[in-house]
Amino acid sequence: MTDDHHEHDLSPELTEALEGIAEALGRLVDPVTGMPLDETEAEIEVGYDDGTVFAGVTLGYPCGGLAGQWEEMAQEACRPLMEKAPLVGSELQFDLFFEAAGTEAPDHSETLAGVKQIIAVASGKGGVGKSTTAVNLALALVAEGARVGILDADIYGPSMPLMLGVKEGTRPEVEEQKFFVPIEAHGLKTMSLGYLMTEDTPAVWRGPMAGGALQQILGQTRWGDLDYLIVDMPPGTGDIQLTLSQKATLAGAIIVTTPQDLALLDAIKGVEMFRKVEVPVLGIVENMAIHTCSSCGHKEHIFGAGGGEKMAESYGVCMLGSLPLAMSIREQADSGNPTVAADPDSDESLIYRAMARRATAEAWLNADDGPEIEIV
């Protein structure tokens, strides 16, 4: 697509050269999806003004961490054209943009109207590090350039207030007697059952009532404009999880597992549950997969290597990545400053960021194929 802003003053040679630039950009292979831009819904815009070629690529997932790589790829692909008449002597200014695809959700309440995609983070069983992963993935999306909210729907142990360093006893503001205002932490809009529970209430929220409570908290929070709302689901694959998946129009689900056989079997149940309700599984995260010895740095697959990968392959889902069992991940989460917020360029943070890009890229590709899924 050629920007027609200045087209009337462009010579036919210049117009042709700019079209060549657009074509060269269209052939670039997106490092995250592995697809040439031409085969995706990426938008390419090219314009020219006073010795500068302006080129922009808009992707459907946030990708700020790869902006430098894109710049190099674009400059290299366009160089042959930039070195030839009529562009020789001009400069190429390249910009990478992001625009999340919206999920059509006519049944959504007004509070969710500004939310483009809801993504669930789930696990087949408890204790695999689902909440830690959900929080770090949400922060990773912020680091990549998205507006993100997170709903802690873990009724059995809402750990988010602690993990995000929200002071005990902080309660969300209530507007018009029925809307919660999310609490901001580390650049995220957050809402948790933990903000509403007191020592006496947990029992009331659990069990059969929980599904309704979650539904209510999801719909009664004024999320505002968000690219992604991450829902940290309760562990397991029972009725509560199913209800939430059916009632909210989910753009996709991410499943967290550890590499042990039993956890993997439970993760398979998770994949099957989402498939049953036609929610696309965006991928599997393998957590606590490798142990690094804190004194000698030796790395070991304590539960055996490749379990998550094999499972992902045999179920036709994407393996988003593996996280090590790392003292830093636990300590940072437990002290209210999760890894990606504490050190966005550490090795572990880069893994979370790559996984976040890949998962949202999957959601983008899914949004392209055919009709939106709507379950009521």
Ligand SMILES: Nc1ncnc2c1ncn2[C@@H]1O[C@H](COP(=O)(O)OP(=O)(O)OP(=O)(O)O)[C@@H](O)[C@H]1O
């Ligand atoms: N990769 C990791 N390395 C080290 N510790 C981790 C890692 N991931 C999570 N943990 C730690 O494991 C514990 C359990 O994690 P978390 O609360 O995220 O699990 P969960 O699956 O959400 O649990 P539940 O289902 O009980 O809510 C926490 O103390 C957390 O800090």
